[in-house]
Amino acid sequence: MDYFSINGLSRLDVKWSRLYNIDPNFLIPRANPHYELIMVADSPVFIQVGQEKYTLNGGDCLLLLPWEEHFAWKPGGGSFFWVQFSSDPSLELIDAGDNLTSLLKICHTSSNFLRTSTNEHAGKLIIPRLYTPSRRYECLHTFEIMINEFNKPKGYYHYRLNRCLAKLIEISAEDLLDKVMSDINLPASIITYQRLVEILNESYMLECTAASIERMLDRKYEYLCNIFKKYSGITINLYLQQLRIQRAKYLLRETEKSVQDIAFELSFENPLYFSKTFKKLEGLSPSHYRDKFQTLLSAGNPSLTKATAPNLY
């Protein structure tokens, strides 16, 4: 059995969607450059993909790879919905050899809640290549909505189509999780982790000591360090440094405060330690960073003149 993994932050983009009433043309092999999700409306659907012959029943779903040839392996049959879409990054095909349960460990998505995390920290969703969704009519209804959007296009219909696709993916992924894991509630420690991240986010500019954190959460610091590391993959100290340096970068870019003042404002012991930490995380010194940004700015890069995109730098 094959599965697909999908980055939770993928740009899913619907290219086209239709209901297809099977006709003799379906006996001719076809392929298209996008992923294609097929869902049977009226059974049966006799479809061959590569060497594999399927007889699909009502509600069955099949996900095709880009350029994968498919056609009816015998005449006749009912109808199916299809949606073609692109995904950035691409879906990954995972073969049956892998351990599905370990794939489905979804807690690591938690690292994405850190203020300093980026797209590649996103968790992955797993869906089978061939499946029958338990919420069959919700899926069929979602296809119905998509077809209507195509037939009577209104403002922002493309955006709505993409949201429909995201919903189809979500339903299929949740189904698989339900089947494989008896308990899809996440462990209670994740709540403590959340609280911890919130406290760090709110107090990183003050002196954030082990004792003060222990007091606020009423948990041993060692335990908090462990769960933070477990869910985020980094240490509390590194995260605090990341938060401070993130703020420092903003202050260097958008204010004229001196490096000394910024070090002081962010509760660094001394400016030297601030510069050292900055260099460790960013690869250049604070004043270099400021110079570099000023140079880019004076070169007239318009996207840098607004405060709209600071976390990109």
Add this chain to the structure above:
Amino acid sequence: MDYFSINGLSRLDVKWSRLYNIDPNFLIPRANPHYELIMVADSPVFIQVGQEKYTLNGGDCLLLLPWEEHFAWKPGGGSFFWVQFSSDPSLELIDAGDNLTSLLKICHTSSNFLRTSTNEHAGKLIIPRLYTPSRRYECLHTFEIMINEFNKPKGYYHYRLNRCLAKLIEISAEDLLDKVMSDINLPASIITYQRLVEILNESYMLECTAASIERMLDRKYEYLCNIFKKYSGITINLYLQQLRIQRAKYLLRETEKSVQDIAFELSFENPLYFSKTFKKLEGLSPSHYRDKFQTLLSAGNPSLTKATAPNLY
């Protein structure tokens, strides 16, 4: 009045969401590295952003820029939901000087339905910085769902949070469109355009002549050329070339067919014209393209060994 434009294919990523019952801490200025959407649950909310003092009522929404300082400009007040999120690409801030109606021309999203289009062709959504959504309780309910996902995290909750945010954005954008444009139905010619794109997608490998297209759509070819150009921004001929070259790239990568055979299969007049067209669109010759891909493959780049990502090359 300020507006934000959001790329319809932005990766919207929820960082955190809460209901905040206003307390004296809110008198202290705060800022965070992400966008923040605030929605008033219980009025009033006295909030100052920069030099601007607002008194917000129930249902009012306010969108804050990354690092934008905000705080209560007087004590007291009710509660508000907030969600912090990142967006890739960033939101763009548009000032009141711009012509909103021309911004709201959303038909150009249609170019994104071409098989050969990429992310930057996506349409943009426009939402105001300060607004009161007409579907107030649907928005508040969406916040409620997000808070519940945070408080009782279940598998794939992060993905669901992002879908909730996308919904909040959608509602706000649709509202503005409704207000500014009396008719959000797209013109009937877009249906003809859709049919035309479908026909081109299905028949680009055969000989696709002006006469055959005219016959299938029962419209003058000149008219079809005009609407195709209007919605897609390119000519029918260029699109047909793009489709053929897209397929050619796949055949060059994944099969061992000769350049001659591929030219023939894709109905090019002769191999020379095929090579010329390929070079014009891709910047290198078909055989160069094949060599380059083989080199990458033998260098062991694992993401190239599966047929999962062909349209990236």
